[in-house]
Amino acid sequence: MNTVLLPGRSLLSWKDYSRDEIRALLDLSKEVKAQKARGERPQRFQGRTLAMIFEKRSTRTRCAFETAFGEEGGHPVFLSTQDIQLGAKESVEDTARVLGRMFDAIEFRGYKQSTVEILAEYSGVPVYNGLTDEFHPTQAIADIMTLEESFGDCSGKNLCFVGDGRNNVARSLMVICSKLGVHFTVVTPRTLFPDDGLRKLCAPFAAGTGARIVVTDDLDAVRSADAVYTDVWVSMGEESLRAERIKELGPYRVDAALMARTGRPDSIFLHCLPAVKGEEVTADVIDGERSRAWDQAENRKHTVKAIMLATIA
Ligand code: CP
Ligand code: NVA
Numbered sequence: 307m308n309t310v311l312l313p314g315r316s317l318l319s320w321k322d323y324s325r326d327e328i329r330a331l332l333d334l335s336k337e338v339k340a341q342k343a344r345g346e347r348p349q350r351f352q353g354r355t356l357a358m359i360f361e362k363r364s365t366r367t368r369c370a371f372e373t374a375f376g377e378e379g380g381h382p383v384f385l386s387t388q389d390i391q392l393g394a395k396e397s398v399e400d401t402a403r404v405l406g407r408m409f410d411a412i413e414f415r416g417y418k419q420s421t422v423e424i425l426a427e428y429s430g431v432p433v434y435n436g437l438t439d440e441f442h443p444t445q446a447i448a449d450i451m452t453l454e455e456s457f458g459d460c461s462g463k464n465l466c467f468v469g470d471g472r473n474n475v476a477r478s479l480m481v482i483c484s485k486l487g488v489h490f491t492v493v494t495p496r497t498l499f500p501d502d503g504l505r506k507l508c509a510p511f512a513a514g515t516g517a518r519i520v521v522t523d524d525l526d527a528v529r530s531a532d533a534v535y536t537d538v539w540v541s542m543g544e545e546s547l548r549a550e551r552i553k554e555l556g557p558y559r560v561d562a563a564l565m566a567r568t569g570r571p572d573s574i575f576l577h578c579l580p581a582v583k584g585e586e587v588t589a590d591v592i593d594g595e596r597s598r599a600w601d602q603a604e605n606r607k608h609t610v611k612a613i614m615l616a617t618i619a
Contacts, residue, residue: 307337309334309350309612309615309616310615310616310617310618310619311327311330311331311334311616312327312330312331312616312617313617313618313619314431314432314617314619315432315616315617316426316432316433316434316617317432317433317434317435317443317444317613317617318419318422318423318426318433318435318441318443319419319435319440319441319443319478319481320443320446320447320478320481320482320485321481321507321511323485324485325485325486325487325514325515328447328482328485328486329486330616331447331609331612331613331616332447332450332451332454332609334612334615334616335447335448335451335605335608335609335611335612336451336608337612338608338611338612338615339605339608342608347377347378348378349378349379350378350379350615351375351378351379351380351614351618352378352379352380353379353380354375354379354380354381354410354411354618355380355381355382355383355408355409355410356371356375356380356381356382356383356409356410356411356412356413356614357383357385357405357408357409357411357412357413358371358372358382358383358384358385358412358413358436359385359386359387359390359392359412359413359414359415359416359425360384360385360386360387360415360416360436361386361387361393361415361416361417362415362416362417362437362542362543363542364415364436364437365579365580366578366579366603366606367413367415367436367437367444367445367606367610368384368415368436369607370444370606370607370609370610371413371434371436371610371614372384373607374607374608374610374611374614375611375614378611380410383409387416398421398424398425398428399424399428401425402424402425402426402427402428402429403428403429405425405429405431406428406429406430406431409429409431410431410432410618411431411432411433411434411614411617411618412425412429412431412432412433412434413433413434413436414433414434414435414436414438415436415437415438416437416438417438417439417543418438418439419435419438419439419440419441421438422435422438432614432617432618434610434613434614437474438474439474439541439543440474440477441474441477441478441481442474442475442478442578443478443481443482444606444609444610444613445475445478445578445606446475446478446479446481446482447482447609447613448602448605448606448608448609449465449479449482449535449576449578449602450482450483450486450488451605451608451609452576452598452601452602452605453465453488453532453533453574453576455598455601455605456532456533456574456598457532460486460487460488461486461487461488461515461516462487462488462489462516463488463489463532463533464488464489464491464530464531464532464533465479465483465488465489465490465491465531465532465533465535465576466490466491466493466527466528466531466533466534466535466568467479467490467491467492467493467494467535467536467537468493468494468525468528468534468535468536468558468560468564469493469494469536469537469538469539469555469558469560469586470494470498470537470538470539470541470551470555471492471493471494471495471498471499471500471521472494472498472499472500472501473537473541474541475535475537475578476492476494476500476537477500477504479535480492480500480504480505480508480519481504481507481508481511483512483517483519484508484509484511484512484515484517484519485511485515485517486515486517487515487516487517488517489517489518489519489520490517490518490519490520491519491520491521491522491527491528491531492520492521492522493522493523493524493525493527493528493558494521494523494558495523495554495555495557495558496523497554498554498555499521499523500521505519505521525557525558525564525567526567528564528567528568529567529568529569530568530569530570531568531570531573532570532573532574533573533574533575533576533598534560534564534565534568534573534574534575534576535575535576535577536558536560536576536577536586536587537577537578537586538580538581538582538585538586539551539552539555539582539585539586552585555586558586559585559586559587559588560575560586560587560588560591561587561588561590561591562588562590562591562594565591565596573596574596574597574598575587575591575592575594575596575597575598575599576598576599576602577592577597577599577602578602579599579602579603581599
């Protein structure tokens with residue numbers, strides 16, 4: 307099976323991908339997961355190297371990339387900003403040029419979206435956005451895969467994000483849902499509405515697929531949701547805003563009563579993790595039978611493996 311569907315492509319945000327390309331990556335992710343379940347261990351990254359740059363902490367993203375690449379014979383190299391010159395003594399452009407001479411691909415997690423864009427422009431190898439302040443695309447594809455494991459083809463399904471509506475996870479979901487025809491509702495206080503620029507960006511994608519994109523502060527909007535999704539109230543890098551966020555988002559905690567407001571006994575709960583139990587979600591919901599958060603975490607690995615297989619020529 308030729309898995310190199312998108313040779314040389316970077317993944318900086320889903321906005322640059324077509325519906326068919328994302329669908330192909332989802333199908334490959336499912337195949338990769340099935341291969342693993344059958345006990346197959348192909349060595350498709352043998353002789354390959356992956357640079358993994360982290361300005362921010364990570365459990366899932368680091369472990370997903372590192373184990374997915376390593377178990378298929380590749381050599382992943384973890385580079386925290388304590389270890390490399392990036393940002394301290396060397397420009398992003400120069401770091402990109404050097405890494406591009408030594409590695410087959412680069413993963414980056416950090417603050418600015420512009421950093422991951424410059425890495426892609428100057429390295430000449432595929433670059434994957436492992437989370438920036440603006441987007442978290444490798445999370446969003448794992449979320450859609452998890453939604454499909456419960457409900458089949460995601461097109462026409464209702465995904466409802468409740469929480470900080472302008473964070474990287476909500477923003478990435480808006481883009482991928484618009485591209486795939488998933489109805490996406492953001493329920494968030496007015497002060498945390500996603501910016502108009504993003505909504506304008508997504509409008510033509512949604513028009514093309516029939517996705518309904520709604521932003522509201524009304525919790526009744528969870529009615530008939532297939533999935534209710536939340537994320538931490540305080541994202542990495544925004545710790546100084548903690549007190550303000552807790553005040554704004556208090557009414558938006560996902561608890562059993564909010565899940566009941568979907569009116570759907572089969573609706574599922576999603577969370578990208580890490581979770582602050584008792585803050586954005588109660589323990590009974592995230593640890594309860596409607597939660598698919600642990601499947602989502604596992605699917606991070608299958609989806610990033612598929613993305614790397616598709617793009618590393
Ligand atoms: N969901 C996610 O990206 O988790 P980490 O921050 O642990 O990588
Ligand atoms: N919005 C969260 C996502 C963590 C995976 C953050 O940026 O910290």
